[in-house]
Amino acid sequence: MQNNIQQILERNPIIPVVTIQNEKDIERVHQQLSVRSIRCIEITLRTDYAFEAISEFKKRFGDQYDVGVGTIVNLDQIRKCVDLKVDFMVSPALSPTLAQHLEHSGTPFIPGVATPGEILKGMELGWRYFKFFPANLFGGLDALNAYRSVFSEVKFCPTGGINESNFSEYLALDNVVSVGGTWLIQ
C-alpha cells in the first residue's frame, strides 16, 4: 500500500521537515539530526536549491537516512524524485492527477488530508496513511480523536504546529504513526 510507506513511517516517529537553502546548510542539518539520533529527513521543495540539496544530501548521507521530499504538487516533481531515487514523497494535499502519479512512481508516498471528505477520498484509492496537515489549524488532537472513531483503519502523520512541547501528545494517540515538523532544525 502506498508503495510501502508504512515501513518508513513506523521506523521514523519524528520526521523533520527541512528547507535547505545552500550547500553549507547540509552539514549543519546532518549534525543537528545526528545529535538527536534522527535517521530521516523530509527536504521541502521550497527553494531553487531543493533538488540539488536532495541529491547532495543523498550522496553524502543517503546510507544513514531515509531521505524524503516534501511539498510535492505536480508530476514533474514526482519524476525528479524518482530519478533521484528518494526514499519517500510527501504532498500537502491529494488530487486525482497526483494520486495516479504517486501510485505509479513505485516510491513510498504520503498525501496530505485535513477533512473527513479528503480522508474518505484517499480511502477509496486504497490508502490508509495520511499526513494530517495543517494539524493545528484543523483541530489537532481533538480532530485526530474524532477521526479514530470514524476511520478506525487510518493512520496519520500530523504536521503543522507540532513542536517540542506537544509532539509526544500526538505520538501517544494510537492512530498517529509519526509526526512531522520544522521545529527540529533551525
Ligand code: 3PG
Ligand atoms: C510541512 O510542510 O509539513 C509544514 O510546513 C510543517 O509545519 P510546521 O512549520 O508548523 O512544523
